[in-house]
Amino acid sequence: MTETVKIISPIDGSVYAERPLAGAEDIAAATTRARAAQRDWRHVPLADRVAAVGRMVDELLAMNDDIVPELAWQMGRPIRFGGEKRGVEERSRHMLAIAEDALAPMQRPDKVGFTRYITHEPLGLVVVVAPWNYPFLTAVNSIIPGLVAGNALLLKHASQTLLAGERFAEAARRAGLPAGIFQNLVMGHADTEMLIGSGAVDHINFTGSVEGGRRIEKAAAGTFATLGLELGGKDPAYVRADADLDYAAENLVDGSFFNSGQSCCGVERIYVHQSAYDGFVERFLDQAQGWTLGDPLDPDTIVGPMARGGFADHVRQQTEEAVRGGATRHLNARHARDVAGSPWLAPEVLTGVNHQMSVMREESFGPVVGIMKVADDEEAITLMNDSPYGLTASIWTRDIDAAARIGAEIETGTVFANRCDYLDPALVWTGIKDTGKGGALSEIGYHNLTQAKSYHLKTL
Template identity: 65%
Template sequence: MSDIVCISPIDGTELARRPAANDSATAAALEAARTAQRDWRQVPIAERSAYVLRFLDAMLAMNQEIVPELAQQMGRPVRNGGEFRGFEERVRYVVEMAARGALDPVVPHDAREGFRRYVKRDPLGIVLVVAPWNYPYLTAVNTIAPALIAGNAVLLKHAAQTILVGERFQMAMDRAGLPKGLFTNLVLTHDQTSRLIGSGAVDFVNFTGSVEGGRAIERAAAGTFTPLGLELGGKDPAYVRADADLAFAVENLVDGAFYNSGQCCCGIERIYVHESLYDRFVEGFVDLTAGYVLGNPLDEATTLGPMAQGRFADLIRGQIAEAVGKGATAHIDPARFPANRAGTPYLAPQVLTGVDHSMSVMTQESFGPVVGIMKVADDAEALTLMNDSVYGLTASIWTADVEAAEALGNEIETGTVFMNRCDYLDPGLAWTGVKDTGRGATLSRIGFEMLTRPKSFHLRHG
């Protein structure tokens, strides 16, 4: 049986090695989950939520150990802390939604004498979460917490790059006293994951990852009628209008582009700036970017860690070289970042101008510390360019005019429209995408609906 290995981007050494579960272990996990879920679905929602809150407490208690562990696994600087501010916000929000009746039966508005009519939400059964490495706690909990509260059992298959995260989830669930078998962290290869999905033994699959990964999930599920939730690639745009607060936009968009070394699903990858602000915006953006400190993520002085793998950094290097070869200007001298080294995950941030949509850096997902900036004449040009993409996760508009932002937002092909902010998930709003970014949704009441099935009752009496 294959081993799953995590190689640390810090120095290329092996950080963790775990054997993939064999077929009998996977079958046992499925049987235990199915047995546990039959009882769990009968547990009152308030009690299910109490278990989830105990899980949250157990996870929060491990934060000091988890922060450096994350840096070692995927390179995020320790000075940025872990993911537990957003993690806690989302868990508490989903618990509150359940308490406020998000899973309560829906009664039609037209009462009919002699009939009792309502739609209840039944749990799906076993939910398989295939989680990514870039935000390994946040992305996983988006589905795990509501799935459990809704009455499902959960199997977690985490990415090899963050294999220790799955173990942390299991520890926290065990410490919370969750019924045995209700949650299981499974170490699986890609082939094993595909076979599990193709077997029809799970009742829902949530996957966060690449477009090609999503296509592989769809192929595996073909013919099983298993519902899928897919959050895939992104090429999220920002538009800075003429009336934007320039300094505020620069500060937040630099952070939105380079936080987590640009390895964010909703990170800013392309920026369109009104011609009246363009020169000043670029100057401010470049100056702020040049102040990043690239280095070992375990060092408190580091503000930009290595990418998770060298091959990811090489893809960005290729995009930059292609753009410059086609006439773009690279504003950041990599020599200012001594840790920047070809062939390694350590990559200096880069700001490109003179770019256009013939360049891959403006059309294909980068998922790294590079951003292209284009000048536009008006809203119409910005809108055309923002929509010129096969992706659609988020788009941000920087303006003082709420009505203009809403009007543009109605025309942008995207899952979320931001005004004067970016790179944030609001647990009260659906997290979803269009086009090649995927299908389905997490968070909000809609997230609960994805993890349950409607069952109608039409009862005649009297």
């Protein structure tokens, strides 16, 4: 009997979709097809690869009216936000636009009698293991530049959003990409690890948990495949004394609760200068009152259910632990289905928090945020660095020089000033500490999906 994987919808607990898992023979055949297709694809002129992948992007964007409700059913995001079309288009178009320059040979200075340059060669076979929280946005970070650079791609999508993988595959088919160059595989953890450890894979890009990243590294050990890992996060924000409090509050509420807090770079902890603390908290709570939980299929809903009940229970446990330790809950908004085991969890704001509480140090990945008073920049920096993660950090101030100075001391992959929860495709997307390794987007994203090759040619 064929084993299957089911999408259990957070909306009503029903089975939204069910698909058979690929078997060992299916996976081996897909790998063989990919290898064969890549041998020809790498020799297709770059301009033609850009055009073909651009058509794939066009086809994916054209499906958005169907994708939006699918996302609501699969992982709970409200339809009012229109899916991920805008971000997918921005990132994809940028990576297509910079491909020629990013992949151009790097000429070395003239040396009499020699021609010297470095090329960017495709790695070969790239496996993308994509997450459920932003199933299109995260995947395009590797799929688009990976294909353009001349690689073959195998996509293994999260079981919660496996229909996203089918949408990518359909877009590739409609765009006329060569057979085998992009394939979507429905695999379980064991088969994914077996594929990674097979020696047939040249690069793995994984977005997910820290523990998942460790399993990927273990599976790849000894294969010498390169890795791109975007793992956990506990992104901080610091509101300085000179911040525009209305602006900071409005944007930090969005950064904390958008997508039910299920964002890799969502804001999970906020530090506020003591002179601005009361005013900021008042404004933050006023803004947060409008972020109410409701049916994601209703166009008026701002916050939908979390993807799974277990994820919501983790946030409930962190919140309850903080309250037992002396924290104060301010929203305490209840929903009829906001009970243990349910994915329906309303946003919450905590004050009176400290760094003995897990809600301020360990990943929440849900709609809760702690706000803590600090004496000065130095204390803010110390607390922002008191975490095993380092993806993004935001500083809210009118003094951009101060933001850059503070940012230089923060252990993070991206420093924001007066914004948060956003990926600029012109900048590298990377993390440090337990957040992972490697980098996506920008020209560095291309370089991480290619192998440098030197040409040292002497004229006789």
